[in-house]
Amino acid sequence: MSTLTNLKRPRPPQPPFSPPATSPTLGQLLKNVGDVIREATGNGSETPVHQGLELGSTNLEVPRSIPFVLSFKKLTYSVKVRRKFKFPAILPSRNIHRLGAATDTDPVGGESLFTTTKTLLNDISGEARDGEILAVLGASGSGKSTLIDALANRIAKGSLKGTKTLNGEVLESRMLKVISAYVMQDDLLFPMLTVEETLMFAAEFRLPRSLSKSKKRLRVQALIEQLGLKNAAKTVIGDEGHRGVSGGERRRVSIGIDIIHDPIILFLDEPTSGLDSTSAFMVVKVLQRIAQSGSIVIMSVHQPSYRILGLLDRLIFLSRGHTVYSGSPMNLPVYFSDFGHPIPENENRTEFALDLIRELEGSPGGTRSLVEFNKSWQDLKHSRNGGSEPDRGGLSLKEAISASISKGKLVSGATNNDAISPNSMVPTFANPVWIEMAVLSKRSFLNSRRMPELFGIRLGAVMVTGFILATMFWQLDNSPKGVQERLGFFAFAMSTTFYTCADALPVFLQERYIFMRETAYNAYRRSSYVLSHGLVVLPSLIFLSLAFSATTFWAVGLDGGLSGFLFYFLIIFASFWAGSSFVTFLSGVVPHVMLGYTIVVAILAYFLLFSGFFINRDRIPDYWIWFHYLSLVKYPYEAVLLNEFQDPAKCFVRGVQIFDQSPLGEVPTSLKLQLLESMSNTLGTKITSSTCLTTGADILQQQGITDLSKWNCLWVTVAWGFLFRILFYISLLFGSKNKRR
Structure with a gap:
């Protein structure tokens, strides 16, 4: 009964998705998003601002689910580091070819007598879907934060190799900035502002200016409820000299700042770091609700608890920049059993996997065997699935974003009246x-x-x-x-x-x-x-x-x-x-x-x-x-x-x-x-x-x-x-x- 399968709730079946017969341009949709109204439903209740944004008259038949798939293939990132000379300095380190060791370097062009090239990411591939949480796991120095930065376009152009696509189309930097958000590991907040004021200022920055002050305030109140911050709404953030909210509340405020405009993609760098188990679980529970609202959530985490693991949909384990597992948490027992290291029934699966990875990193052969086994496992899984691409409902990226906005995604700058060119589908800033x-x-x-x-x-x-x-x-x-x-x-x-x-x-x-x-x-x-x-x-x-x-x-x-x-x-x-x-x-x-x-x-x-x-x-x-x-x-x-x-x-x-x-x-x-x-x-x-x-x-x-x-x-x-x-x-x-x- 300790298996994780019982903790996973299957996603409810979705009706088949059909593309709109006549799709308006994204610019036309964006110009109407700001006209938000709260209309009474048939039973007399009201639709909260965070649940839906009513558009004007459009010909778009809004589907119940807009599929988004963020795919990344063969991501590779290397940096130059100073050589650490040992006596005799001209002799190479005996461990230089040990995969997964601390001295692991890949001899790429550009090395010199005083510098060497260290590969932080090595052919990382995977995908993340809307409605799911993709968690990147690994020990310190494994490349978790680097992978999140690579996906969030926080690595300088030209330094990162590989491809990133959203719904099969290349995801350009300008577009990614508008439809995504990034939550840093540290809680960087103004200490003397209250929780409500902090989120309200974020709304002023990120929500379209066509939304009235009252509607922005409604969005903030709805978000406070969603984040479980109602009791702390009037409390200042605080710092060393001023008492304020708790660590878990600070983390949820940091998340709230970056999801105020309901982004399509959300990146988080170790959002549970430094929190107790209860606060960490509450944070990930909030992220699960965000994902279920139609967002792609990608986070790095050091070592999730048993309860947090039940909230995660996809995992990527890294070791010194290499992928050693990629798939569902439910497949971990089968994966490591086939590898020859079955997981004990009553043991936390991620703890077992991370301990095994650390043990292999310290061995003479490193994690090379596990890396190769993962490649074979992925090839086998791909062949069983027939190599078919995931169903995206026949929508182009532009159409998917249009439909997502029509459902209520408050994309920054959505109401800018400027013409939107094909090369620049959405305005860059929400306000003048x-x-x-x-x-x-x-x-x-x-x-x-x-x-x-x-x-x-x-x-x-x-x-x-x-x-x-x-x-x-x-x-x-x-x-x-x-x-x-x-x-x-x-x-x-x-x-x-x-x-x-x-x-x-x-x-x-x-x-x-x-x-x-x-x-x-x-x-x-x-x-x-x-x-x-x-x-x-x-x-x-x-x-x-x-x-x-x-x-x-x-x-x-x-x-x-x-x-x-x-x-x-x-x-x-x-x-x-x-x-x-x-x-x-x-x-x-x-x-x-x-x-x-x-x-x-x-x-x-x-x-x-x-x-x-x-x-x-x-x-x-x-x-x-x-x-x-x-x-x-x-x-x-x-x-x-x-x-x-x-x-x-x-x-x-x-x-x-x-x-x-x-x-x-x-x-x-x-x-x-x-x-x-x-x-x-x-x-x-x-x-x-x-x-x-x-x-x-x-x-x-x-x-x-x-x-x-x-x-x-x-x-x-x-x-x-x-x-x-x-x-x-x-x-x-x-x-x-x-x-x-």
């Missing part, structure tokens, strides 16, 4: 750029509002820095000493605005994998994320700029009155904008926070060094002058100097003050007056104690600030910010493909 920006901005504001301590810490840092500078440079006068102290204040104030922007570095690094997951399957455009990110930071930058400006301007005694203050505020804001954009760009190219902080501190130090404060432009060597013009600190520093010293009527050095910064500064005033008289006689110009000797223009000339006006310096600083935002977009465009090489 402005809607994506609005949803992204709303989510960012909501997440930030629930973590006010982050902005509070940044505001506190700016206020404390401003207070220290204000007290250190309190009410500077117009003496030569006051001029020097002003220069120092401006240099440190401008560099401070850039250094305090370094806290923006972890923001995208923390969101990076969420961003990669969402954009991998076209939840929104990268350009929408960059534009939204730039808009979201503006309010906080304005507030920080106002706080810093108000703290320092009048306390230091800067010149210009209200107009001077307004420009001072604008240049502080521009500095924050440029610094934030610079750090945001770095967050798109550095791999982790500590490296990013190191780079930020080093580069900003160079910016300050070449800004013109420590060494004037005229004294910078020609081979370093380019760094002077690339310095982000240079332009705001020059702008505040121009703002302070632009008044030609203001004098900073009069008469005897000329001696204050020289060794004669301590001599009696009478002697200074005598020296002035001697200087007057020599120069032929009368110089008295009230004669203005240095104006603001003279100070600017001494500092080498003659190229740009203060407004031009402001615009250059703002332009730097936009340039780094563009570079951030480029880094996302080429650096976040989330594909294996």
Whole structure:
């Protein structure tokens, strides 16, 4: 009675499938999918949104079952790895030809003295059908996740060999993105959003814009019921510092995000990893319901329990990239009995199979015998079936997707009114750029509002820095000493605005994998994320700029009155904008926070060094002058100097003050007056104690600030910010493909 056969429920017989007599184009169907209505049935009940989408008038006779078969043949994937030299290094490893061993490599072209080619997938073939769960099993390093990535098109083009077809037609990358979803192994979620909010934002991204807000909310509520998350709907996701939902609930939320649009194909990388047996069973039970709704579900799993095995329809066992079994769980006893290793009656079949595979991997012959036996087994099974292809009801892929959408599959972008060409059957994105920006901005504001301590810490840092500078440079006068102290204040104030922007570095690094997951399957455009990110930071930058400006301007005694203050505020804001954009760009190219902080501190130090404060432009060597013009600190520093010293009527050095910064500064005033008289006689110009000797223009000339006006310096600083935002977009465009090489 312990056999698994009793746990398997046969699928109910389906009526024969007949293709539609007159099939509308897929574009026509897609344009009507968004017109969802909840109509009363004959008994007065209502049809939930997740069960069906009513179309307008079409000539398509919707069948009860739309068959989908995803087939893959001879998938092979290899990577180059560094050789591990052993003494003597020129001798090959004795185990290099042992199939299934850890050192297994296939000598493919491209090897060198320092690299070798390791085959991660080797001629993997199989198929997955709608209504079923295909599970890929194997020990760690067997190639489970690699196979899932290969099927989900997460391996760079040209690196993967073999064919993938859906209903016999080659499955192109763009089409796969639209009709499928991929659930990562890690639960990448915003910690301060509730379960309901997380799924609602996913609905805003993935469901067509023609669906009203209320209908999207109905879809979310139905999905919450389907996932068994009703009791946790109002609970935040949580993280290390905030208590939230359980691990199993987090995993079901992750699945819900990617099935909100009811994809035709669902890929999952070890969805039960890290869960207890009960939570793992509930997750797979949810996946079974998703499959029975007409989806193809393909998942990797390390070692399923007895109860989970009863929910699986097809299995593929891998060993070091080779297939050692492919078929139904019910055939495992016969398979291993024919192989000469019968499964004991009361033992978990998958545990036995995995233990045997590990034992063979450690043997001198490896798993070669089991691989060859599987090939013979598959050939025999194929010959018994007559080599016939599975019945697909005579539908082409386009017709099958059309019929599937008409049944209620909420394919992303289904209501885009653009014409759909034969080469591009479905729109890429569900919403236009402005809607994506609005949803992204709303989510960012909501997440930030629930973590006010982050902005509070940044505001506190700016206020404390401003207070220290204000007290250190309190009410500077117009003496030569006051001029020097002003220069120092401006240099440190401008560099401070850039250094305090370094806290923006972890923001995208923390969101990076969420961003990669969402954009991998076209939840929104990268350009929408960059534009939204730039808009979201503006309010906080304005507030920080106002706080810093108000703290320092009048306390230091800067010149210009209200107009001077307004420009001072604008240049502080521009500095924050440029610094934030610079750090945001770095967050798109550095791999982790500590490296990013190191780079930020080093580069900003160079910016300050070449800004013109420590060494004037005229004294910078020609081979370093380019760094002077690339310095982000240079332009705001020059702008505040121009703002302070632009008044030609203001004098900073009069008469005897000329001696204050020289060794004669301590001599009696009478002697200074005598020296002035001697200087007057020599120069032929009368110089008295009230004669203005240095104006603001003279100070600017001494500092080498003659190229740009203060407004031009402001615009250059703002332009730097936009340039780094563009570079951030480029880094996302080429650096976040989330594909294996």
